[in-house]
Amino acid sequence: MVDHLSIADRVARIRGTIDDTLSRTGQKNRYVKIVAVTKTRTADEMIEAARSGVDAIGENRVQEALDKRAKWPEDIKTPWHMVGHLQRNKARKALEVFSCIQSLSRRRLADTLQRLMEEKDDRLPVLMEVNISGEESKHGVEPKHAEELAEYILGFCDQLKLEGLMGIAPFTENEKRVRSSFSQLRDLRDRLSGRLDVELPTLSMGMSNDYLAAVAEGSTMVRIGTALFGNRKTTG
Numbered sequence: 509m510v511d512h513l514s515i516a517d518r519v520a521r522i523r524g525t526i527d528d529t530l531s532r533t534g535q536k537n538r539y540v541k542i543v544a545v546t547k548t549r550t551a552d553e554m555i556e557a558a559r560s561g562v563d564a565i566g567e568n569r570v571q572e573a574l575d576k577r578a579k580w581p582e583d584i585k586t587p588w589h590m591v592g593h594l595q596r597n598k599a600r601k602a603l604e605v606f607s608c609i610q611s612l613s614r615r616r617l618a619d620t621l622q623r624l625m626e627e628k629d630d631r632l633p634v635l636m637e638v639n640i641s642g643e644e645s646k647h648g649v650e651p652k653h654a655e656e657l658a659e660y661i662l663g664f665c666d667q668l669k670l671e672g673l674m675g676i677a678p679f680t681e682n683e684k685r686v687r688s689s690f691s692q693l694r695d696l697r698d699r700l701s702g703r704l705d706v707e708l709p710t711l712s713m714g715m716s717n718d719y720l721a722a723v724a725e726g727s728t729m730v731r732i733g734t735a736l737f738g739n740r741k742t743t744g
Contacts, residue, residue: 515553516560518736522719523561526730529723540723543589543712545733547572551579553737558586566610566731568592573605591674591712591731593647596620603632610674610712613637613649615657618665625667633669635712636661638696640675640689648675651696658700672710672728673697677718686718690725 513521519542526540541563546554554565554576565588567573573588590606599620602609612618612634625632636658639648649657654673661670675693677686690713701708714722716735723730 515556515736519557519560519562522732522735525720526723529720533724535723535726538728540727541729543591543729543731544736545591545715545731546576546737547592547733549733549737551576555581555584557736558584562586562736563729564589564608566591567605570594570598570602570605574601577605600624603628608633608635608671610635611637611647612661612668613639613647613657615660618657618661618668622665622667631667631669633671634661635672635674635710636670637674638693640693640713641678643678646676651692654696655700655703658704658706662704662706670706670708672708672712673700674712676715677713677722679717683721687721687725690714690722690727694726 543564543566544557544562545566547568587607589608591610637648677689712729713727714730719730
């Protein structure tokens with residue numbers, strides 16, 4: 509997406525479309541957080557987004573995030589979220605930057621994060637990534653194994669604060685299929701919350717191409733890149 513609007517204008521436009529969707533679907537008393545997905549974006553673009561009122565910065569790669577964080581103004585307190593696949597050998601470095609890991613989908617990563625947070629004597633908010641697209645190329649725990657992983661995190665990883673679920677819909681023009689994947693994640697969250705007797709308030713679902721469908725289906729947090737910054741720049 510390329511237009512004449514500033515990043516601040518785009519933030520305001522996205523916020524307006526979210527509010528309109530909430531009102532249209534009878535959810536006008538809800539607030540949906542905007543995570544600016546900043547893979548390949550410059551620090552200046554990220555700073556403009558943060559100053560324009562996005563709720564969090566979302567990065568996909570640890571090293572890229574570390575490089576950008578070094579240029580980050582101390583007066584901007586916008587939290588940073590890890591939204592991409594996290595390798596265990598990058599976990600320690602990730603905790604230097606991120607205040608939330610949205611992509612927890614494996615016991616071994618949970619164990620690693622637990623050990624690192626024990627060292628810090630602190631708790632880390634996490635989301636459990638669920639593969640709602642059914643595509644093998646996508647990361648995330650399979651829905652049928654989600655309860656088992658959630659039980660493990662809650663039972664054995666007390667330094668991790670499981671706050672909800674994250675998912676990526678299939679990339680398709682079929683809106684019915686997209687909305688079905690979002691409703692699947694919402695229903696899974698509700699079942700897990702009931703069965704495990706735990707509050708799971710966060711549903712991170714919806715990106716630039718489908719965030720309004722996600723909002724209609726109950727998303728509390730959308731991850732927006734292209735609609736905020738324009739088409740992604742490629743790296744050499």
